Amino acid sequence: MISNFLKSQVTHILLYFLFLTFVLSVFGYSVLTEINGQVACQQIFPDISSNNPFCEYIGYLTHQEVVSKNICFNPDRPLTRGELSKLVVESSDLSIKTEGNNFSDVSSDHTFYRYINTLHKDGIVNGYSDGTFRPDESVSRAAFLKFVHNSVRFRREYLFPETTQKQVFADVSTDNVFYEFVQNVSVATISNENGDSVAIISGYSDGNFHPNAKITRAEAAKILTNTMKYTQIETHNCEEYYCEDLYEGKISIPEAVINEVSIIGETTEGRQIVRHDFGSGCNTVLLIGAIHGDEGNTANLMHEFIVELTNEVSMIPAGTRVIVVPELNKDGIVATTRNNSRGVDLNRNFNTTDWQADTYIGNLYVPGGGGEYPASEVETRLLTSLTTDITPDVVLSYHSNAAFVVPNKISEAVDYAERYAEFSGYLYTGGEENNGFLYEITGTYENWIAEQLNIPAIVVELESKNDSEFDRNKEALWDIIQRDYY
Numbered sequence: 001m002i003s004n005f006l007k008s009q010v011t012h013i014l015l016y017f018l019f020l021t022f023v024l025s026v027f028g029y030s031v032l033t034e035i036n037g038q039v040a041c042q043q044i045f046p047d048i049s050s051n052n053p054f055c056e057y058i059g060y061l062t063h064q065e066v067v068s069k070n071i072c073f074n075p076d077r078p079l080t081r082g083e084l085s086k087l088v089v090e091s092s093d094l095s096i097k098t099e100g101n102n103f104s105d106v107s108s109d110h111t112f113y114r115y116i117n118t119l120h121k122d123g124i125v126n127g128y129s130d131g132t133f134r135p136d137e138s139v140s141r142a143a144f145l146k147f148v149h150n151s152v153r154f155r156r157e158y159l160f161p162e163t164t165q166k167q168v169f170a171d172v173s174t175d176n177v178f179y180e181f182v183q184n185v186s187v188a189t190i191s192n193e194n195g196d197s198v199a200i201i202s203g204y205s206d207g208n209f210h211p212n213a214k215i216t217r218a219e220a221a222k223i224l225t226n227t228m229k230y231t232q233i234e235t236h237n238c239e240e241y242y243c244e245d246l247y248e249g250k251i252s253i254p255e256a257v258i259n260e261v262s263i264i265g266e267t268t269e270g271r272q273i274v275r276h277d278f279g280s281g282c283n284t285v286l287l288i289g290a291i292h293g294d295e296g297n298t299a300n301l302m303h304e305f306i307v308e309l310t311n312e313v314s315m316i317p318a319g320t321r322v323i324v325v326p327e328l329n330k331d332g333i334v335a336t337t338r339n340n341s342r343g344v345d346l347n348r349n350f351n352t353t354d355w356q357a358d359t360y361i362g363n364l365y366v367p368g369g370g371g372e373y374p375a376s377e378v379e380t381r382l383l384t385s386l387t388t389d390i391t392p393d394v395v396l397s398y399h400s401n402a403a404f405v406v407p408n409k410i411s412e413a414v415d416y417a418e419r420y421a422e423f424s425g426y427l428y429t430g431g432e433e434n435n436g437f438l439y440e441i442t443g444t445y446e447n448w449i450a451e452q453l454n455i456p457a458i459v460v461e462l463e464s465k466n467d468s469e470f471d472r473n474k475e476a477l478w479d480i481i482q483r484d485y486y
């Protein structure tokens with residue numbers, strides 16, 4: 001009896017630890033562990049495991065409060081100019097300047113306003129000649145070094161060496177506009193944990209720097225960590241890269257949410273654009289309705305999806321989030337107009353290489369339909385900021401009424417679109433010029449997602465102009481949500 005009792009206790013304890021291990025591995029959190037006597041990097045983001053080569057840098061910047069403790073870090077996503085502003089200002093400890101409004105697309109309530117404004121006032125950024133800053137645009141690896149270099153130089157006491165040394169990287173020659181910055185940063189060194197002198201940037205093993213590649217958030221974290229080590233600008237003093245005490249109370253396992261509602265911003269006429277979150281983790285499916293105001297049935301479909309997700313939340317796999325924005329163009333819905341209240345077709349206003357001011361709907365020429373400049377509309381900017389911030393695995397945006405499914409130009413999107421077409425019965429129309437549209441379309445959201453974020457997106461065109469067509473879309477939606485994103 002006793003031994004059986006003990007056995008069952010032991011079994012319970014073992015099961016408990018197995019369960020704990022399972023929970024921790026599902027949510028991607030690990031406690032501080034030692035491997036061969038070395039303290040392994042402590043995981044603080046679900047998408048940065050302790051053996052991720054960038055873990056220590058991302059952890060360091062989080063300790064230094066340069067990086068905010070969001071749910072996910074999104075290491076492979078290109079860094080944006082807005083994010084860059086924050087990272088550079090915080091890591092150089094520049095004093096914040098909040099007076100004035102310098103860029104038409106960065107209002108004083110923009111997430112990165114204070115940082116962009118500071119860099120502008122300090123003469124570190126100028127923005128574009130059309131008066132915009134384009135905070136959601138990505139940054140090349142070479143341009144990133146220019147910002148880092150100049151913000152460090154602004155602090156005067158922390159100069160990078162001026163170098164006349166021979167060219168460090170094979171693919172950054174003297175005629176590259178960023179040559180000076182890449183050279184100066186590349187000859188700066190810090191000492192590593194063994195006391196060896198190491199370069200702040202190392203480039204690739206083939207001797208190249210890939211100056212034109214978009215810098216990822218993880219790469220930026222490494223360079224900024226090394227730069228902070230170099231300048232010795234640290235708000236929190238830590239042994240090496242670890243500040244264990246600062247982790248206290250900062251690690252939290254995000255719980256799955258059921259229809260968590262938040263406001264992403266306001267339309268031109270002040271209507272609130274709402275976001276609904278379901279589930280947990282970093283694998284995200286983003287659904288957008290009513291980019292066009294006269295396609296209100298897509299908003300109705302989104303609201304029916306919200307009810308479905310609320311009722312069936314347990315069907316969302318652990319580690320997957322579903323985010324629904326039922327109505328982007330709320331002013332257009334109220335007025336039953338395709339365009340927003342300023343007469344701009346939001347799905348022609350995105351900052352793509354093919355953006356143009358004048359657009360077409362069928363044979364109808366719409367002067368100014370694309371907006372004054374790319375992302376001139378507040379609704380467009382709210383959607384690009386949201387999409388960038390959450391970095392979804394796939395985006396579905398809903399329109400009516402052509403009864404087809406179209407992938408964007410990312411190859412994975414073809415499979416999503418084909419499967420969606422199969423479940424819903426809408427026609428798959430990928431792979432052709434303009435993807436099945438019979439007229440020229442420019443500046444679209446899907447194209448922006450492809451160019452800027454390299455993420456698959458599909459357009460779902462409902463068949464009618466009035467019905468939500470919930471039943472034929474429901475299975476297609478669950479098929480996408482229940483995919484294995486790991």
Ligand SMILES: [Zn+2]
Nearest residue numbers: 292295399400
């Ligand atoms: Zn539409």
